[in-house]
Amino acid sequence: MRKRHTPKDRLITVALHAALAAGLFFAAFPIYWMLSSSFKSNTEIFALPPTVLPKAFTLEAYAAILGDPVKLRFFFNSYFVAGAVTVLTVLIALLAAYGFSRFNFRGKGSLNTLIISTQTIPPITLLIPFFGLVVSYGIFDTYVALILTYLVFTLPYAILLMTGYLNTLPRDLDEAVAVDGGTSWTALWRVIVPISLPGVVATSVYTFLLCWNEFLFALTLTKSTSMRTVPIGIQLLMGQHAFEWNQMMAMSVLGSLPLLLIYLIAQRFFLAGMTAGSVK
Amino acid sequence: MTRQKRSHHRLKRAVAPYLYLSPSLLIIGLLMLLPMVTVIGYSFQNSAVLRRDPSFAGLKHYQAIFADPVFWASLWHTLYFTCMSVVFHMTIGMVFALMLNSDRINPTLRNILRVLYILPWLFTAVIIAVIWRLLLEPNGVVNSVLMQMGIIGSKVEWFSSPETALHAVTFANIWAGYPLFMVSLLAGLQGIPKDFYEAADIDGAKAYQKLIFITIPQLMPIIISISLLDFIWTMQVFPLIWITTGGGPIYSTEVLSTYTYKLAFSSYNLSQASASAVVILLISLGLTLFYIRYQKAR
Numbered sequence: 001m002r003k004r005h006t007p008k009d010r011l012i013t014v015a016l017h018a019a020l021a022a023g024l025f026f027a028a029f030p031i032y033w034m035l036s037s038s039f040k041s042n043t044e045i046f047a048l049p050p051t052v053l054p055k056a057f058t059l060e061a062y063a064a065i066l067g068d069p070v071k072l073r074f075f076f077n078s079y080f081v082a083g084a085v086t087v088l089t090v091l092i093a094l095l096a097a098y099g100f101s102r103f104n105f106r107g108k109g110s111l112n113t114l115i116i117s118t119q120t121i122p123p124i125t126l127l128i129p130f131f132g133l134v135v136s137y138g139i140f141d142t143y144v145a146l147i148l149t150y151l152v153f154t155l156p157y158a159i160l161l162m163t164g165y166l167n168t169l170p171r172d173l174d175e176a177v178a179v180d181g182g183t184s185w186t187a188l189w190r191v192i193v194p195i196s197l198p199g200v201v202a203t204s205v206y207t208f209l210l211c212w213n214e215f216l217f218a219l220t221l222t223k224s225t226s227m228r229t230v231p232i233g234i235q236l237l238m239g240q241h242a243f244e245w246n247q248m249m250a251m252s253v254l255g256s257l258p259l260l261l262i263y264l265i266a267q268r269f270f271l272a273g274m275t276a277g278s279v280k
Numbered sequence: 281m282t283r284q285k286r287s288h289h290r291l292k293r294a295v296a297p298y299l300y301l302s303p304s305l306l307i308i309g310l311l312m313l314l315p316m317v318t319v320i321g322y323s324f325q326n327s328a329v330l331r332r333d334p335s336f337a338g339l340k341h342y343q344a345i346f347a348d349p350v351f352w353a354s355l356w357h358t359l360y361f362t363c364m365s366v367v368f369h370m371t372i373g374m375v376f377a378l379m380l381n382s383d384r385i386n387p388t389l390r391n392i393l394r395v396l397y398i399l400p401w402l403f404t405a406v407i408i409a410v411i412w413r414l415l416l417e418p419n420g421v422v423n424s425v426l427m428q429m430g431i432i433g434s435k436v437e438w439f440s441s442p443e444t445a446l447h448a449v450t451f452a453n454i455w456a457g458y459p460l461f462m463v464s465l466l467a468g469l470q471g472i473p474k475d476f477y478e479a480a481d482i483d484g485a486k487a488y489q490k491l492i493f494i495t496i497p498q499l500m501p502i503i504i505s506i507s508l509l510d511f512i513w514t515m516q517v518f519p520l521i522w523i524t525t526g527g528g529p530i531y532s533t534e535v536l537s538t539y540t541y542k543l544a545f546s547s548y549n550l551s552q553a554s555a556s557a558v559v560i561l562l563i564s565l566g567l568t569l570f571y572i573r574y575q576k577a578r
Binding site for chain 2: 034117133263
């Protein structure tokens with residue numbers, strides 16, 4: 001065991017805690033500033049000297065956002081698109097992951113490599129052909145355009161995540177179904193899916209975040225204000241009311257809530273996913 | 281089972297994986313591989329997308345891009361932005377991971393700090409851009425604190441002066457991206473066998489020697505693969521720059537993605553934009569090949 005009593009040792013411990021505090025300031029101050037600014041009036045945001053805590057606490061920025069149907073629509077659009085893509089992605093990825101995890105077939109290795117490499121395709125490269133396709137199929141400025149294009153980016157990682165999870169489940173489980181004369185399809189839905197919840201949740205979380213954060217496609221493939229998502233809404237707000245900083249911050253706080261909540265809840269699910277498994 | 285039934289069963293087993301994969305392959309084929317071929321096609325056409333019967337342009341659009349000084353400036357800014365981001369993501373991620381992993385801090389404090397240090401990761405690029413615009417406003421909190429401390433004499437327009445804009449955007453991106461490294465390295469640190477350190481203690485190794493000869497070599501595979509992924513993804517960053525500076529002032533923060541976007545959707549020169557998009561694709565593919573090779577070699 002290391003000795004803990006020398007002055008030098010104590011000095012190191014103190015220095016470490018000072019560094020931790022500096023790190024905390026670096027990581028959290030910008031977020032704290034967003035939060036506190038959202039409760040300030042616009043004049044107070046630029047007060048000199050800056051006020052660390054809102055002096056005149058006000059909810060006017062939140063009232064302005066939540067009372068405006070146009071802005072609420074941004075939130076609805078984001079939730080709807082992210083939700084739809086998540087459901088589709090998880091279903092499609094689950095099937096593919098089952099194929100990868102439980103079968104040996106020709107071309108498995110190269111398909112796997114293909115899926116890994118599609119993760120790194122630059123979005124900007126696909127944007128131009130997507131734009132051409134979306135316009136020529138008449139789905140410009142619709143949910144369908146966003147949902148279809150988001151799928152391409154969520155699927156590869158979802159397949160890898162789900163395959164990784166299914167690989168941790170013992171094969172005896174579904175082989176038992178095969179011995180009883182059941183098909184692999186029956187095994188998938190009767191045996192695999194019910195115990196895959198942690199993997200499904202982890203995949204859903206990741207997919208949802210990816211969609212919630214997406215900017216480039218939402219910017220280019222939609223046009224009318226009623227089709228815009230939250231990230232574009234924030235940008236629009238910045239263009240229209242360049243000095244309504246408190247509203248921009250309130251909208252940023254509201255736009256971050258789902259991610260923060262999911263993180264706090266899903267952290268547990270990730271751990272559960274790693275320790276779970278029906279046969280031990 | 282009868283023989284007939286068994287061979288039927290075997291056939292099913294052989295076809296099944298392709299059936300399970302077919303929806304994914306259909307989507308990836310139609311919405312990813314086909315568009316990639318399409319964009320390459322566009323880059324060799326005149327007035328791609330805009331005209332129904334575009335004529336063949338040869339290498340014209342590639343020549344136009346390589347002759348454009350803004351393209352080269354964008355490439356240079358992309359490199360600077362990406363290299364600085366990756367190096368600092370790695371350094372900060374490493375320092376935070378080592379600090380959190382130290383047995384000198386109490387476990388509750390460690391858990392709280394771990395959650396707080398991850399925070400920047402949980403925010404959308406657009407929101408990160410808006411936060412940093414507020415912080416770095418000429419009348420904002422950063423300027424007023426720096427002026428009070430006497431570090432700067434007058435208000436600096438961080439995002440709107442050509443001398444500071446690229447550094448400011450890079451800084452915002454460094455802040456936003458280090459948690460990926462931190463989380464991965466923290467997981468890696470917990471996987472290093474304790475005996476290594478005990479053996480080093482017996483040999484009388486100093487703390488920095490343990491870091492250089494045990495910790496860093498053990499973490500090397502993680503460092504290399506996360507760096508490569510981070511490099512590829514940072515190279516493609518669009519929203520952060522679009523919202524903070526829009527590539528300006530006077531192209532000083534133009535990167536390949538904003539350059540391409542403007543060609544396509546501000547100038548409506550979709551053919552030339554396609555050529556630029558293909559260049560970005562080639563750079564990404566090169567790095568991806570490198571990444572896959574590395575992953576397989578492991």
